[in-house]
Every structure is written in C-alpha cells, then in structure tokens.
Amino acid sequence: MVATKPELLATAASLEELSLLADAGADAFVIGESRFGARLPGEFGLEQIGEAVRIARGSERRPRIYAAVNNLMDNRTVGELPAYLGRLAEIGVDAIVFGDPSVLMAAREAAPQLRLHWNAEMTSTSYAQADYWGKRGASRIVLARELNMEQIVEVKQRTSLEVQVQVHGMTNIYHSKRSLVDSYLGHLGKAPEQVDSALGQGLFLMEADRRDERYPIYQDAYGTYMMSSDDICMIENLHELLEAGIDSLRVEGLMKTPAYNETVVRAYRAAIDAYAADPAGYRFDPSWLAAIRRVQDPSRELSYGFFYKEQVY
Amino acid sequence: MGMTMNKPRYQGKRYRLDRPELLAPAGNLEKLKFAVHYGADAVYIGGQKYGLRSGADNFSFEEMREGVEFAARYGAKVFVATNIYAHNEDIDGLEAYLRKLEEVGIAAIIAADPAIVETAQRVAPGLEVHLSTQQSVLNWRTVQFWKEEGLPRVVLARETSLEEIAEIKSHVDIEIEAFIHGAMCSSFSGRCVLSNHFTDRDSNRGGCCQSCRWKYDLYVDGDTIAEGEEQMFTMGSKDLCMIRHIPELIDVGVDSFKIEGRMKSLHYVATIVNAYRQAIDAYFADPDGYELRPEWLEEVHKAANRPLNTGFFFDTPGTEDHIYEPEEKAAPYDFAGVVLEYDEQTGLAVVQQRNHFKPGQEIEFFGPGGTFFKQTVDELRDREGNRLDAARHPLQEIVLRVAEPVRPMDMMRKRIR
Numbered sequence A: 001m002v003a004t005k006p007e008l009l010a011t012a013a014s015l016e017e018l019s020l021l022a023d024a025g026a027d028a029f030v031i032g033e034s035r036f037g038a039r040l041p042g043e044f045g046l047e048q049i050g051e052a053v054r055i056a057r058g059s060e061r062r063p064r065i066y067a068a069v070n071n072l073m074d075n076r077t078v079g080e081l082p083a084y085l086g087r088l089a090e091i092g093v094d095a096i097v098f099g100d101p102s103v104l105m106a107a108r109e110a111a112p113q114l115r116l117h118w119n120a121e122m123t124s125t126s127y128a129q130a131d132y133w134g135k136r137g138a139s140r141i142v143l144a145r146e147l148n149m150e151q152i153v154e155v156k157q158r159t160s161l162e163v164q165v166q167v168h169g170m171t172n173i174y175h176s177k178r179s180l181v182d183s184y185l186g187h188l189g190k191a192p193e194q195v196d197s198a199l200g201q202g203l204f205l206m207e208a209d210r211r212d213e214r215y216p217i218y219q220d221a222y223g224t225y226m227m228s229s230d231d232i233c234m235i236e237n238l239h240e241l242l243e244a245g246i247d248s249l250r251v252e253g254l255m256k257t258p259a260y261n262e263t264v265v266r267a268y269r270a271a272i273d274a275y276a277a278d279p280a281g282y283r284f285d286p287s288w289l290a291a292i293r294r295v296q297d298p299s300r301e302l303s304y305g306f307f308y309k310e311q312v313y
Numbered sequence B: 001m002g003m004t005m006n007k008p009r010y011q012g013k014r015y016r017l018d019r020p021e022l023l024a025p026a027g028n029l030e031k032l033k034f035a036v037h038y039g040a041d042a043v044y045i046g047g048q049k050y051g052l053r054s055g056a057d058n059f060s061f062e063e064m065r066e067g068v069e070f071a072a073r074y075g076a077k078v079f080v081a082t083n084i085y086a087h088n089e090d091i092d093g094l095e096a097y098l099r100k101l102e103e104v105g106i107a108a109i110i111a112a113d114p115a116i117v118e119t120a121q122r123v124a125p126g127l128e129v130h131l132s133t134q135q136s137v138l139n140w141r142t143v144q145f146w147k148e149e150g151l152p153r154v155v156l157a158r159e160t161s162l163e164e165i166a167e168i169k170s171h172v173d174i175e176i177e178a179f180i181h182g183a184m185c186s187s188f189s190g191r192c193v194l195s196n197h198f199t200d201r202d203s204n205r206g207g208c209c210q211s212c213r214w215k216y217d218l219y220v221d222g223d224t225i226a227e228g229e230e231q232m233f234t235m236g237s238k239d240l241c242m243i244r245h246i247p248e249l250i251d252v253g254v255d256s257f258k259i260e261g262r263m264k265s266l267h268y269v270a271t272i273v274n275a276y277r278q279a280i281d282a283y284f285a286d287p288d289g290y291e292l293r294p295e296w297l298e299e300v301h302k303a304a305n306r307p308l309n310t311g312f313f314f315d316t317p318g319t320e321d322h323i324y325e326p327e328e329k330a331a332p333y334d335f336a337g338v339v340l341e342y343d344e345q346t347g348l349a350v351v352q353q354r355n356h357f358k359p360g361q362e363i364e365f366f367g368p369g370g371t372f373f374k375q376t377v378d379e380l381r382d383r384e385g386n387r388l389d390a391a392r393h394p395l396q397e398i399v400l401r402v403a404e405p406v407r408p409m410d411m412m413r414k415r416i417r
C-alpha cells in the first residue's frame, strides 16, 4: 500500500535558499516580512514573495508558498492589513499563516479566497480550538510545540482541519514587547548601540542553574525573543507522525545556515518518501540522522522537544 | 521611560459620567468578602479547574455560592477565571463545569481559549464571557472580532497604551477591561513557555514558576557581558500602579479597572482596593477639583511588594522599568490582625491575630473609605481576660484598647522597620 505523503514545510531566508531547499525536497515554504510576520529567518517583501511564487511554479516540485502574517497586530498595522492581504491574494500565495483574529477580519473583507492557517504557536493546544478556527474559515491548525505525541495524534483524529507540527529546529519560548537586551545594557551603563542584538548576532542567555544550556535571544522592532536551547529532531520517530496522518511537517530554519537546512530537508525528504513507498516495510535509516549530526552545532542538543514529555501544572 | 508625562490628547475632554467598575482578585472566600467590603464592584476568583493559578486555594462551588450571596448584598458581582489554554483532555468536563458556574450565580467567566469561549456561550448562556488578557489583544479589529462573536467585554493586553485604548474605544462599542495594578509578565501574557522548558510545568495551564524572575547571564560574542556573579540579571518586570492616573484612565473610557493578584494576601487586597475605591469616588464626586491624595499613594506603598511603574500606558517600558537584582520586600509594614468586635463603652476591640504583635509596637488601623489612625500597642488580653506578653497564635482572638472607634473587618497592621 502506498500512503499519502504529508507536506514537508520549510522556511527560507532568501530566494536562493528557497530554491536550494526546493531542490532538496521541500513541498512548501513559509515566508514573509517582519512588518506582518514574526520570527522569520529573512525578509520577503511583496515583490520577493511574488518572485518566490514564480520560482515555485516554474520548478519541478511546485512547492506551495505560504505568507506569514502571524504578528500580534497593533492598531496601526491592522489598517494596512486589507491592502496587504489583497496583494498576497493577487500574487497567488497558497495560504496565509495567522495568529491574531484581526487578520481573519481583514481577509474576510479583502481576500476571502485566501486559505488560512491558524498558528498562535504556544496557545494552539486542542482539537476543540482547531474546530473553532475551522468554523471561522481556517483550513489548518499549527499545533503548539508544547504538546506531546498522544495529544497531537488525538487532535488529528478529532478534527477535520489539516494538522501541522514542527519536527525539527528551534522554537520560540518567550516573546516580550519590551526591548529587554537594551534595557539590561542600560542597567549596565552601556548604550544600546554598543551591542547588535538583532537576529543572527549570536547573543544568548544562560540561566544560573542551567549553565550548559544556551538560549538564543534577539530583538527587533516588535520586541524581544528568547529561543529554545535545543533543536527538536524527530527524524528517528517520524513514522509515528506519518502513521497518525499528520498533514504537514515543519522544519524550522531560523538561525541556521542554508547548508544546514538543506541537509535537514534532504533527511526528512528521504524518510517521508521511504515511508510512503512502503509503510509496512519502513525502517528508520541511521544515515539520515548521522547526516544531520554532522552539521549540528555541538552546543545545541538534538531533542524530542515535548513529544514524549508529561508536563504538570 | 515608563513615567514619561506626555499628556495624551484626550486629557481634559471629559465625557464619561458612568463610573468604571473596580475589579479585584480574591484567592479565597475571606479575601472575596474583604475585597467587596473595601469597595470592589466585582471580584474574580478561580475554581478547582480551568484557572491559571493552580497554586491559589481556589473555590469550591459551595464557596462560590456563598461568595456570590455575600457580594450581592453589596451589589457586587463575582467572575471566575477559566483562563487556561485547554488541552484535549481538559475538554471533557468543561460543559458540566460551566453549567455549574452559571447555576451558582457567577456573573461572568474570563476565558482565553476560544474552545472555552464557545462552549460557555453554548451551554451556559447566563454567563457573560469576557476575553482574557491571555489572548494578548492589542488592536481594535481583534476587539471587533470578539464583539461579533458575542462577547460583551475584552481584557486588553497589558502592552496597550492609553492612546491605543482610546483608539480601540473609538472604533468598537464594547466594554474594555484593563489591568491597572499589580504584577505583570515581562512577556506578552500567554507567550511564554520558559517554565515548560526549565521545569516541565505548563505555564498556559497554571504551571508558571516565575522563571522570568530567575537569574540570567547575557552572552555577546561568546562572552558574558557582565563581570561577576552579582551582575546576573532577572527579566522580571516592576509591578503596575496607575493610582496617579485615574482621570486619564476614566477619560479614555476604560470600563473596568482590574487589580492583579489572586495569590496576594488579604491585607494586600483590602489595602489596594481601598485606595483605588477612594480615588475613583473622589474623581466622580468632583471631577474638576480632583487631586491625588498623598495618603492613597502611601497606602499603596504599604502593600506593594515590588517597585512600581506605569507599564505600557504612556510608553514602552525601558531600563528603569525592570528588576535586575534579587528583590527586597519594599513595604515596611506587615498585616497584624482583623477587627472582629468593638465596644464603644470600654474602647476595647477584639482583634483576630494574623501576625505576631506585642505591647509597645507601633500599629495602625484602617477601614473602608480611608478611616485611619496610628497607636502603640498597650496591654493585651485573651477573651478570658488573661494578660498576654504577645499575640503569638494565628487566629487567636486578642482584646486590646484602641485609640479611636473601629468596626468589624477593619484591619490592623504593624510597623516592621
């Protein structure tokens, strides 16, 4: 029996990386610009998004292009949303990703034909929430990375929406509207200009009792982001998600080089294809993980994230 | 930065005649009664499930019923926080729980998870649904979305400024609730899973262990930016305090003034409610002649356990709005007792002990509406008339002479520094 293949979803920092990862086997990309989208590896203005759509249509795999419109919006930005979404619809993106209901309001008004993916990151936590956004027009729910396998599988069984989970890379663990790095520099008597705290500048936090963990931190115009100290890596147990019929598997490319992301996409591509060709005879191939390990930053552990954890509260 | 005094443009353009609601937290039934007695128009509490303060005592349905009855005598309402983001396994039992809240007379739930919002609307239509700050609502379009979904009230993100609130109110006719006092996440509410990562405790289901207030070191180019252990910093925020800005909050149209703190003490709740109640009433008694009374501010500082600021209302918080070093308890006062009885003839009061006190100590009594006096502790006796060298036992009933008349539910605090 041949299984239906889930989508392998990637991010990209540039058009070049997008082409590279499309060739490596990505089925879809999330791209956008920081005015509307949060925690993006690179800036894609409307023109670049248009170019990405053209590249995608012209390539053999014909990957889908999703636009990230997932900021927590303020009054000023919501005024710009209808025009922006209208342009995205004209360009022909395959869906938009959102986590603030103002985007849904703007889409209803300016671009009702756009497909909508609900992604509020840590707060997308149940099948009931999936159904809620489904009834209001979303076709996909992107689940919180803090859910475990059992919960993910149950969401998939109980909702009719497409279900997306992150299978690889870092996650955002804290988002503040404050400029926390600048504030702390001020406390130390330093000017904010003395330290470049933007994405990719290598700043990290260490917590007093966890000195072997490095939590990347960066700032932009919308606040401060703290990221996980480890990278999720589900390649060994991917079959559990494939058996469950999860619709989209995301590899997060934030703060990684194109070469790293290419290796990761190839590994997951191989696993997904192998499973689809023969689900019953599928075996995890250790060389997939070995390839990832070769490019993995040794200070960042590969982990199962919350997939096998029981949390208390 | 947080204290910048650039006057918003709507200053002085007073159009509000209706009084905003003063909404207070209550971690248990006793706190509920005191919050209402000290002037809260509504209180919010947590039940046994679905609330974000799994560490608070939280109410049984029986206690809720009693709280609702007590509040009703003052014309006050009781809300229940059902503000977790539910996981699959939390959904079973939700309907029965919400129906029960409606049945015991709860006026509203405060919910963040749309699944809880929708379930409440379907199974317990007598409950109002207020959208929690955990949804981090910052803009009028999102407020409009929730209005169209049938919600009468939205609690805005703590990151909204006065100017932004005014703009939201100008676009959407809906009740706006805003936090005006108490502790704050330094992150957007709901957008922090530090506790999940550090300790496997789920912050969005009440498991937060205040990880932002732990100690961190910042590394730049692979090296720590500060020298020495003492330079490690916390990411904690100072606490919010808007008592100086009651007229601005009223003018922009905030409908409910919310005090944070279901985990806070009885003394804290009574003191803070008392101060804001007086400020709001003074404003409505004479808007043009309104002035901040220094004693309100003093009272607030007696309960505060962290340094205070004005959050995002005027400007994005900057360097001086955070707490970098381990915190010291700010207030030089401690809660000491609650007045149970007073005898006009003898001038003796019966006080229930809440903290150690003894003859010679400086104490003060306060009650609703700002009644206040100081005295020194004189002789102490128990109910049987035996002389005591100190009030040592929690809840012990102590007889002492008071310098001025007091009423049941007045409170007594002692100076500790």
Ligand code: SF4
Pocket: B184, B185, B186, B187, B190, B192, B193, B194, B195, B203, B208, B209, B210, B211, B212, B213
């Ligand atoms: S750790 Fe701090 S910022 Fe995070 S949820 Fe807890 S109190 Fe809020």
